[in-house]
Amino acid sequence: MYCKKRLSFDTSAVNALADDADSLPLLAGIRTGYFTRLTCPSIEEPLATPDTARRAVLFRTLRKLLINGECVQTHDFITSTLIRNYEEYGTSKWASMDIRFKACEDGIARDDFLNAHGDNVRAFNLEAEKEFERLFLDERPNFERLFLDAAWRPANTRELLDLLLNGQGDGEAFSITGAQLYKRTAGYLPTKDKLRAFVLDCPPFLAVMLATLQAHYEWTIRERPVSIHKRVNRMDLFAAIYLPYCDVYVTRDVEQMGCLTEVASLAGLSTDVIHYHEFRAKLDPFAPLQLSA
Numbered sequence: 099m100y101c102k103k104r105l106s107f108d109t110s111a112v113n114a115l116a117d118d119a120d121s122l123p124l125l126a127g128i129r130t131g132y133f134t135r136l137t138c139p140s141i142e143e144p145l146a147t148p149d150t151a152r153r154a155v156l157f158r159t160l161r162k163l164l165i166n167g168e169c170v171q172t173h174d175f176i177t178s179t180l181i182r183n184y185e186e187y188g189t190s191k192w193a194s195m196d197i198r199f200k201a202c203e204d205g206i207a208r209d210d211f212l213n214a215h216g217d218n219v220r221a222f223n224l225e226a227e228k229e230f231e232r233l234f235l236d237e238r239p240n241f242e243r244l245f246l247d248a249a250w251r252p253a254n255t256r257e258l259l260d261l262l263l264n265g266q267g268d269g270e271a272f273s274i275t276g277a278q279l280y281k282r283t284a285g286y287l288p289t290k291d292k293l294r295a296f297v298l299d300c301p302p303f304l305a306v307m308l309a310t311l312q313a314h315y316e317w318t319i320r321e322r323p324v325s326i327h328k329r330v331n332r333m334d335l336f337a338a339i340y341l342p343y344c345d346v347y348v349t350r351d352v353e354q355m356g357c358l359t360e361v362a363s364l365a366g367l368s369t370d371v372i373h374y375h376e377f378r379a380k381l382d383p384f385a386p387l388q389l390s391a
Contacts, residue, residue: 134167
């Protein structure tokens, strides 16, 4: 369907592109070499920008990216559609399902978002992020007691996944989050075998489960947790579901790049998660010379 590589930006990369002195030739290069898929987080965060002038700059950049691209649906829409497909057809149809968000494209084209209620979006995101953090921080004491007398503690997400899948419980702990997500749409908890079959059939759902596992490791299990602003956050989890739907995912957020790179690796995805500066250098091979001059 797509003759060009499918490209997605996170918000930090959209900001970097908007501020880049060479944004026009870079945008021309993007249109030449890529088909852009704008994810909802990359639109939602500019929408919450309090400065109207800055919001206009960001949405002008989004419009230019859409010249050869499309918006894709919210993570909730994609998740529920994947589960409904599996319930009805026995397969998620993840690769062939229509995830285009035409109404969002129209809104960007008409500047509908410039005068939108950004304060409401910003307040909702702030409260949702606080709730996200509380869920994990409240669980930390329980995991501390669990590993207090243990001879070994996972040193990374990969070791945690191996412990959950190959240790006691036969992967049940890893399945709990996925089963609860499945129940939100299907109305019941799937059996372990059914959930396993669904996950194997549906890379986007697997990516979400692995991103959630990464969050659990960083927030509740890591022996010396890094500062809160460097851990996997709510938007990182939302971004994970889009990885199978793009060939290149660009971010300027080092923490997000680390999270999504690990998710792509654990899920066996071919998606290339790269930093904005690396992506820019690929578009402009003379960029390193300019930076060193």
